[in-house]
Amino acid sequence: MIKSTIEQLLTEDFAEIWQLLSGDEKRLIADNFTIHHYKKNQVVYAEKDEPEFLWCLIEGKVKKYKDGIGGRCQIIRLIKPVEYFGYRA
Structure with a gap:
């Protein structure tokens, strides 16, 4: 299936x-x-990690963020189903 x-x-x-x-x-x-199946709030890869794969989200959402000043996180991008991530152009 x-x-x-x-x-x-x-x-x-x-x-x-x-x-x-x-x-x-x-x-x-x-x-x-x-x-790969991930639970909510589980890290796919961390900042400064080298991405090894081209990821495509089938269902759910992925939040791409950076740690900011004062421990706050800044959301850079929200990835929705049928979108790619984990690579740089």
């Missing part, structure tokens, strides 16, 4: 992003993905 969900995302939700890839390249991505 999970593989069919990923295949659906690759063909429908990300269609304009993935149209540059060939069928074999899409199949390679679909065969090599991993799914």
